Amino acid sequence: MKKLLSYTFLFSLFLFLVACSSRKALVSTGEDKQRTYPTTAVQKFAYGELYRQAGDFARALIEYEEAASIDSLSPVIYARIGEAYLALNRMTKARNAFLKSVELNPDxxxxxxxxxxxxxxxxxxxxxxxIWLNLIENYPWYEDAWYNLSDFYFEQNDTAKGLDILQRLLKKNPDNTDVLGRIVDVLHQLGRYEASIPFLEKLISQIPDYSRFYQSLYKTYIELGREEEARQTLLRWREHVNPSPQVELLYADQLIRNGEWDKALDILYQGHAVWPGQWAFPHLLAIVYIEKEEPDSVRKYYNMALNEGSALPVAYRNYALWLADQDDIRTALDVILEGRDLHPDDQD
Structure with missing residues (x-):
């Protein structure tokens, strides 16, 4: 679950220090009256802030608690005490400090x-x-509560409630890309790819130059076996987003699947020229030449792929299998051994 430590206090540290340095601050309790902030409490709090920023929560806690012993009416101090206890994994003490802070300032x-x-x-x-249900009712603008409540339901395996919370939040702000993205992620985890398409299209319409949304939509269509829609998604991706090895390789793979060898070769040659260190371009070139039955080119591009130094085990396996089909068993064994030396953890 998302553990957010950034939250809004009634007074920021800056306002707190300004108020304290002037020694007086106006507090409304039905009538105006003066409250004095002890200088020593301000100093202790400031030391605590320094330790907190340095990641030393134990020493920060000492300073905060000394500040609270001097000034027991500051919600900011108790909030910081709770944060320090939380960092030290002392949940009950953290909760008690937070409760003290909201007792002094419920908002x-x-x-x-x-x-x-x-x-x-x-x-x-x-x-x-x-608490979370109360928060989303009384502070509907506070999105962290919605996210944490939805995560809470997902962790309880209550996906219906988790999705309902996200969809209710989306109704309040239909253009919220964070909520849209979360809904897509959840639907994909549940295998509900068809249901994710409208949300992905909405994301693309809002941010048309973001690769991740096209990639997710492409994956969705592939999972659904809708090859033509997947292909069209790649074309949109290439049109609206700056070229990248990922989209060019996916597009070339689609062309290969459709038997469009010459188009695939053009894409792969161009890609390899722009990104010469990408082993996958010569690897796919070798696959095209297998289909075109040009064994010399197959060897050339498989060797080029393996010489890149970053080739994955699949390249070694595919080359070895092709060599075996050519009855070149000795070279196939050499390729397998080379792949095992470079990828000892690969079991295939």
Whole structure:
């Protein structure tokens, strides 16, 4: 689950220090009255901030707690105490500090979110769920609560509720690309590829030059066995996004599958010229020449692929299999041994 430690406090550190340095701040409790911030508490808090920024939460905690012992009415100090305890994996103490902070200032949805997370870590699921449901009702703009609640349901294997939370959030902001992306990821994990297509199309319409969305849509069509839509997705990808080895290789692979050898060769030659260190271009060139029955070119490009130094085991296997089909068993064994030396963990 997403463990966010950045949250909004009523007072930022800057405002806190400004208020404290002036020694006085106005607090509204039905009537205006003055509250004095002790200088020593300000100094202790500042030292705690330095230790926190350095990653020394134990020493930061000492300073924060000393500041709280001097000034027990600052929600910011208790929030920092809770954060330090959380970093030290002391959930109960973290939760108690957060509760003290929201007692002093209830309008802190970020801290209620943190309280819910500590409850989950302590196995108190029902209490955490109740807090998140309250947050999305009373602070619908606070998106972290929606995300954490949906993650909570997914971890409880309640995918219906998890998706419902994300879709409710999407209704509030239909153009939220983060929510759209999360819904797509969940649908793919569930194998619901068809249902993900409208969300992917919405993402592409909003950010038409982002490769990941086209890649995901291409994968979706491949999973559904819809080759023509997959091909059209690649064409859109190539049209709207700057060229990359990934899309060129996928497009060449599609052309090879369709028997369009000459078009595939053009794409692969161009790709290898632009990205000469990519072993997959000569590897696919070798595959094309297998289909064209040009054994000299097959050897040339397989050797070129293997000489790149970054070739994956599949290149060694494919070359060895082809050599065996050519009755060149000795060379095939040499290729297999070379592949095993370079990839000792590969079991195939």
């Amino acid at each position: 802190q949805p970020g801290l209620f979110d943190m309280i819910a997370l500590t409850l989950v870590m302590d196995g108190k699921m029902a209490e955490a769920e109740k």
